[in-house]
Every structure is written in structure tokens, then in C-alpha cells.
Amino acid sequence: MTFKKTMTSLLSNVHEGAEVQFPTGNIHLVSGKYEYYHYLCDGFDDRGWGCGYRTLQTLCSWINQNYQKNVEVPSIRQIQEILVDLEDKPRSFLGSRQWIGSFEVCLVIDKLYNIPCKIIHVNKGDNLSTIVDTLKTHFEKFGSPIMMGGDVDCSSKGIMGIHIERSEASLLIVDPHYVGKEQTKEFLQNKGWVKWQPLKVFLSSSFYNLCLPQAKSKTII
Template sequence: MNENYSDKQSVPSIPKIQETLVQINDKPKSFLNSKQWIGSFEACLVIDTYYDVPCKIIHVNKGDELSYIVDTLMDHFKKFGSPVMMGGDIDCSSKGIMGIQVVDGDASLLVVDPHYVGKEESKEFLQRKGWVKWQPLKDFISSSFYNLCLPQIKSIKAS
């Protein structure tokens, strides 16, 4: 793992990410300047390529099976604390997963919508508008598959 990792490294632009995915032979040249999806698997490749941070990919066949990865997610947040990227097919909205909680045997994920743009209004505003929420596993689409990208690097707070 890259010992020089810093949160001050620049984030590549979408065209640069597309170029990288073509260069590493993950995507064809027709991907350049397209509006094609960049999913969790591609995020894994980009994070590894740009930052030398390995990622673990977890594929869940159906939303009904998310409960099978509760222990894996709990272990990830205890060991690394780094955010998890999540996307699906039928449920195609990207999600940033910042935590997991289990209450009375029912698990929920702390979901942050990565599409939020703007100045932080307040915690209450972000929660009221659904930009940040605890989402019970039972509320994910049961027939959608999900891919989760778990960066294998400690967050600053987990260090």
C-alpha cells in the first residue's frame, strides 16, 4: 500500500477516470467522453490505480441477501473505517456507506448520497431532504444486485 497516501491528493476528473479505465483495458475507447456508468467495480480500479489503495469488492446477488454481509461490513468499519461505495442495477443510485448499526437484530446502513452539491446547510436539513439517512436493509430493493467497494485503508479517525 502506498505509504505516501494523503487526503490532500487531487481527485481525478471524470474524463481522466474514463481515460484511465480505457488505458488499463477495463473499457473500450468508445467509453471516452461518454455518459456510461462508472460503478463500484470501476471505482475500485481507479482507487487502486491512482492511490495504490487496494479495495475489496463484494457482490450481493439480491437486496434480500444484504443481511449476509453484515459481519463483513462491521469488520470493515472496525478495522478500516473508510467509506464504502455501493451501487446496483435496478437500484442504480450510488450510495456512500459511512457506517452500520444493528438494533434488535435489524441492520441499517448509514447512507450518504454522493450527488449532494452545495454548502452544508445543517444536519437536520441533510436528513430531512434524504441526503443522509439510516436505511434499514429491508428497504433496499430485494431484486436488485449490489456491488460494494471497500477501500482497504484506514481512515484518519480509525488510525
């Protein structure tokens, strides 16, 4: 399966530099290069519903540059076509504004790259602390970015790292909801589109699903 490349250039590794916020503790980060996909980044207006697609595109850009380059990053329309072809979605899904979550991201990555993904379900935000070791091990072993979504807090986001200090942990979030021209890494971090988010601020009433691509970065020996 091949797609035409529709992108020009996007900012890469927008999380870099954010680690200076924590002079102590242990930080485990994504390894290798990825591109930052967000609302309207390709001229397609997906505001309000496309965050899952954009995070998937960010993950695909990482796979292309760090694991294997079989296909270009798919467009939102092409992602919908894949899910319909897999019979995960009905034909009415094509051209719709229906969001996708971690399970659909898993299906698309497996279809395009033949890479399995680990799905982690956390039944409420208060229990995110139970997967801290799992996330730490993922970044150490694979180094691939993670997608995270929920039900009440339903917006999808990329996780590019975890900071652990004693009994506290924070996730390094890359938010696809940004609208505008690409600025700089510093701009995105200063405006909160890339930020560390303590686990304790996640909604306790929401469940969360995480998609962890089981693809090992070439930079990890």
C-alpha cells in the same frame, strides 16, 4: 500521476449528527474526514449518470485526507481517462455518459493510490443481512467509506456507517444525487440526502456490489 485541483470547497462529513437517531444499539461509522461530492458540485452537469463518479470522488477525498495524499481528487473526465488507459473501457468511453460501478471504482483507487479494494457481491437485496458483520468489521478495522451500487436499484451511493440492533440493521447513506449549492449537514439530512436506510427496504430483486477500500484511517489505533 498528478492532477490539477479543480474544486474550491465542499461540505465535509455530512453524516455527522445523524447517529442521534438511534439512542440504542451499536453504531459503527467512517473514521476521519471526507468531502461530499454530488451532481454538479464542480459545475459539470452529470445529472442522471454520474453518481458512481461522485461517490468515487468522495472516497478519493477520504484517502487524500486520512491515508495518503498522492494525487488530487480526479475529475469525471480524468476518471474516464484512467479506465481507458487500463483498457477496461474503449476510447469511445471518453466524454460519454456511461455510468461506472463498484468494479471501476476499485480499478481507479488501485491505480491512483495503490490501494486494494474488497468487492462484495450480494445476489439480491434480501441477502444484505449476510454481510452485516463484514461491514461492521470494516468500519472497526479500516474506517474508510464504502461505495454501493446495484442493477435494478442501479444508483450508486456512499455508505458511512452501520447501525445494528438485535436482528435489524441500517446503513448510513450519503447520496450523490443532490443538485444545488452546498447547504449544511442539517439541510442534507432533513431533505434525505443523508439518511439511515434499513436493509429491509432495499430492493429484493436487485443485486448489489460494494467496494470496500482496504485503507486504514490514521485515526484508528
